Amino acid sequence: MLCNNRKGNVVEPILNKDQISELLLAIKSGQVSTDLQGEGDSVDRASVQSINLFQLGSGSDSQQRIPNFDIILDNFAQNFAITLTNLLQRSFTVTRAGIEPFEFQEYLVSQKDAGAIGVLSLDPLKNGALMLLDGELCFSLIEIMLGASTEMAPLHLDRKPTTIELNVLKSTMIRACRDIDKALEQVIALETTVIKVESNPRLVSIAEPDAEILVGSFIIKVGDLSGKFDMVFPVATLDPVREKLRDLLTVKTVKQSGWYDVLVREMEQMTTTIIAQSGTVTMPVHKVMKLKKGDVITLNYDPNSPLKVLVEENHKFFAIPGTIRGKRAIHLTGVYDQGE
Incomplete structure (x- = not known):
């Protein structure tokens, strides 16, 4: 059956009920393809990637569920730079390079070249956290702690740190724990400690393989030397303080570097007429x-x-x-x- 429009032109044919039934049977039996692919078209199957719809957008969701966490990491970076400068009497700078979400197992597999991995306990929070130093940073820090000049060339040693070297680096991680506590003191009172320091990623499991984690990446610079380290936090660890982090920037909770208390105390002592x-x-x-x-x-x-x-x-x-x-x-x- 053909149908004419108002101008008298012939348009697409309209199927009757019998024809529609035959078409549905042909589609069901596979005689008629439902692909929209035209003649001569081809699909590059190699470029097709599978998508897990249940985890789609999990990265952005992670950062939305843990709001203002970048502020905590920036505070930690500032405090840790001061700690290293005072400890080693060299001018250190620590800057946050970014925050990325991963699955725990996926991240560990990508860290085969990690030099030292500290397993941290964030009491009273569960699951803990990890601090990973890359190989070059490990050996450079050890040399500086032993008195080497910051103008030396970066060390490229094709080996993992020894047990003695890991113990030397542990003292630096212990001080980093204090800076983590200081960065989070506006949110929760923590007592962060180093449980152990390993060089094998397979020995530092703090979460399920498919658990969601947030990885804060940092760059350390001292003189001509630079290196990278990561702070790894399972999302489950940070969930209990999610709401407090959300309120971090309200007037009642912002107390940057102790100046809030100082100003309030001094203002209370001012005289008035x-x-x-x-x-x-x-x-x-x-x-x-x-x-x-x-x-x-x-x-x-x-x-x-x-x-x-x-x-x-x-x-x-x-x-x-x-x-x-x-x-x-x-x-x-x-x-x-x-x-x-």
Whole structure:
């Protein structure tokens, strides 16, 4: 059956019920293909990648579920740089390179070249965390701790650190634990400790293989030397403090570097001027210049109304005058609301 439009042109044919039934049977039996591929078209199967719809967007979801975590890592980087500078008497800089989500097993497989891996306990949080130093950074830090110059060339040793070398690096990780506690003190009181230091990624399992983790990457620079290290946090570890992290930037919780407490304490000790005012009068200058002893100035003041109490020239309270133990005093009777 053909159908004509209003202009009389022939358009696509319309199938009747029998034809529709035959078409559905042919599709079901496989005689008619449902692919949209046209003649001469080809699909490059090699470029097709499988997608896990249940984990689609998990990376962005992880960072959304752990808000403001980048602020914590930036604070840790600043504190750790100061710690290394004071410890080794060299000028260190530590900067965060990024935050990325991974599956735990996938990440460990990619870290075959890691030099030292510290397993950290973040009591009272569960699961803990990892601190991974790359090989070059490990050996460079050891040399600097033993007195080497920062102008030396980076060491490229084709081996893992020895047990003695891992113990030397453990002291640095212990100090990093204190900086982790300091970075998170606005959110939770932690007691971070180093459980052990390994060089084999297979011996540092702190989560299930498919568990979701957040990896903070950092760059350390000292003199001509530089290296990388990662801080690994399972999402399950950070979930208990998710809401506190979300509120990290509110007025009540921002206490950067202790200055908040210092400013509040100093402001509380400031002095201010309080005036009990009965009335005011406006006079031209030439009359003020003619005032002399004995003159009476009429005030715009009702003796039966309360006094105005001014704090730094701003009306704040109402009061009535009186005396106490032979001295003049005022008794506050109310608080001034704007517009009264």
